[in-house]
Amino acid sequence: MDRRQVKTRKAVFEAFVGLLEEKGYPDITVQDIIDRADIGRSTFYSHFEVKEDLLNVLCEEIFAHAFSKHPAKEVTHDFSERDGFKDELTHILYHMRDSRDYIRSILSSESGDVFMRYFKDHLREVFGRCRPAVPDGVPGDYAMEHSVCWFAETVRWWMDNEGYSPEEVMGLFCRYCQLQRP
Amino acid sequence: MDRRQVKTRKAVFEAFVGLLEEKGYPDITVQDIIDRADIGRSTFYSHFEVKEDLLNVLCEEIFAHAFSKHPAKEVTHDFSERDGFKDELTHILYHMRDSRDYIRSILSSESGDVFMRYFKDHLREVFGRCRPAVPDGVPGDYAMEHSVCWFAETVRWWMDNEGYSPEEVMGLFCRYCQLQRP
DNA sequence: TTAATAATGAACACTATGTTCAGTATCTTA
DNA sequence: TAAGATACTGAACATAGTGTTCATTATTAA
Numbered sequence: 050m051d052r053r054q055v056k057t058r059k060a061v062f063e064a065f066v067g068l069l070e071e072k073g074y075p076d077i078t079v080q081d082i083i084d085r086a087d088i089g090r091s092t093f094y095s096h097f098e099v100k101e102d103l104l105n106v107l108c109e110e111i112f113a114h115a116f117s118k119h120p121a122k123e124v125t126h127d128f129s130e131r132d133g134f135k136d137e138l139t140h141i142l143y144h145m146r147d148s149r150d151y152i153r154s155i156l157s158s159e160s161g162d163v164f165m166r167y168f169k170d171h172l173r174e175v176f177g178r179c180r181p182a183v184p185d186g187v188p189g190d191y192a193m194e195h196s197v198c199w200f201a202e203t204v205r206w207w208m209d210n211e212g213y214s215p216e217e218v219m220g221l222f223c224r225y226c227q228l229q230r231p
Numbered sequence: 232m233d234r235r236q237v238k239t240r241k242a243v244f245e246a247f248v249g250l251l252e253e254k255g256y257p258d259i260t261v262q263d264i265i266d267r268a269d270i271g272r273s274t275f276y277s278h279f280e281v282k283e284d285l286l287n288v289l290c291e292e293i294f295a296h297a298f299s300k301h302p303a304k305e306v307t308h309d310f311s312e313r314d315g316f317k318d319e320l321t322h323i324l325y326h327m328r329d330s331r332d333y334i335r336s337i338l339s340s341e342s343g344d345v346f347m348r349y350f351k352d353h354l355r356e357v358f359g360r361c362r363p364a365v366p367d368g369v370p371g372d373y374a375m376e377h378s379v380c381w382f383a384e385t386v387r388w389w390m391d392n393e394g395y396s397p398e399e400v401m402g403l404f405c406r407y408c409q410l411q412r413p
Numbered sequence: 414t415t416a417a418t419a420a421t422g423a424a425c426a427c428t429a430t431g432t433t434c435a436g437t438a439t440c441t442t443a
Numbered sequence: 444t445a446a447g448a449t450a451c452t453g454a455a456c457a458t459a460g461t462g463t464t465c466a467t468t469a470t471t472a473a
Contacts, residue, residue, distance in 0.1 A: 053419050053470065078460065089421040094462065162344040184406050194388050195381065195407055202380040206373055224366050225377055225407075235439065235450050260429065271452040276431065 057096060060086040065103050066151060073158035074104065104160050108167040111151070115144035116171050134179040134228055135219065138200070142215035145204055153208050165201055172197045182227040196226050239278060242268040247285050248333060255340035256286065286342050290349040293333070297326035298353050316361040316410055317401065320382070324397035327386050335390050347383055354379045364409040378408050 064085035068077045079100055083093050097103060118137075145152060155164045176196045183192040203222045207213060213221070246267035250259045261282055265275050279285060300319075327334060337346045358378045365374040385404045389395060395403070 051419070051471065057420080079462090080460065090461095091422075091463080091465090092420055095419080099461090159341055159344060162341060187403060187406055188392075191385075191388055191392075191403060194384060198384040199377065199381065202376060203373075206376050210370075210373075221369060221373060224369055233440065233450070239451080261431090262429070273432080273434090273453075274451055277450080281430095 054096075057086075057088055057092060060088060061093065061096065061103070062107065065107065066154075069154040069160075070150070074155070074160035075158060101163075104155075104163055107151075107155075108164055111144075111148060112167055112171045115141050115148075116175070134175070135223075137175060138222075139215050139219045142204070142207075142218055145207070146215060149208060149211075156205060156208060161205075165205070168201045168204070169197050172200055176200075179228060199225055236278075239268075239270055239274060242270060243275065243278065243285070244289065247289065251336040251342075252332065256337070256342035257340060286337075286345055289333075289337075290346055293326075293330060294349055294353045297323050297330075298357070316357070317405075319357060320404075321397050321401045324386070324389075324400055327389070328397060331390060331393075338387060338390060343387075347387070350383045350386070351379050354382055358382075361410060381408055 061082060064082050065077070068081055068085060077100065079093060082100075082103075083090055086093075152164070155161060173193065176193060179196075181192070181196050183189055200222060203218060207218050243264060246264050247259070250263055250267060259282065261275060264282070264285075265272055268275075334346070337343060355375065358375060361378075363374070363378050365371055382404060385400060389400050
């Protein structure tokens, strides 16, 4: 990729994140971004179609990173399976903690909805592999939504309640959600 | 209130709800509303500051209605307390079911976030009175968020999964959330 | 060195917003 | 039912942001 493009993209994202920290997403205009990134108007539009693209790309980036697997902790089978998933989720929490500043500003406005949607989509994939306990008579997708939504909401709660370690948060989450089958 | 004002407000809300059913909230412009309600531009602005006002008022209306207490089922004390809350929640579900069409279109776009926020705010008040079971070592507000978020998400799930009665949904919810203290 | 590619910025058309105001219609109440 | 208050109308206007175009300049990769 051309250095110039890389430089431009970087400037845009830095401007965007900076703006996110000082005003809500809906109040940010393309003009703001252009001014702050100090690039030409046409340059912006040659990189992105609309403002929403930025948010999407940013979310994709955050989650691609947070949900990346570290080979050392690959799931094998049987007993270790539950701990494998627990580790995977804890790993995600570590990433979330490190991006707390970004995430808080994203969550504090309309853009939070987009963020949560991405988050849940990724979580569905993870919990789809994990398949937590489903009580009798409960529709599978409803049970799935419980795990997914509650994990996402747990993170949202955590972002506003500092002072808990990822492991502690994981412990809290597990009080409401059994990760192994009955 | 002047009949003319009532008529105008009604026309605006009917237009707004109609538009909500055929396009997403962010795509609706003030112009659309004016055209559909068939009122003058300046009339709209003498009633509302911005488009967001409409959504807020609409949500307030939906929830004021859904959370209104019916005197017959007032909570008394002790044993009946749990059932009282259960009835209250089921009552809310009935209202939600009746407004399903509105609610689905609100939920299907950015406006869903606003809706969910109002919903949760009202639910916090209800669950604040109910005080569901809090497991040892779990922060009170975290436990509260579980009840609140999960009830709201249950409704969101239900809106897209027809075929369950309010009582059945309440039953599902209770599989994940104890309404009485341990 | 050079051909390809990217960035610039000014100009432009367009869409939606929100305000103003003089004129008209409709209400209330005396 | 007449009079004064209040609400609606619609056209005109200023403003702001969007997204496009294009000739020019700068940077890059080979």
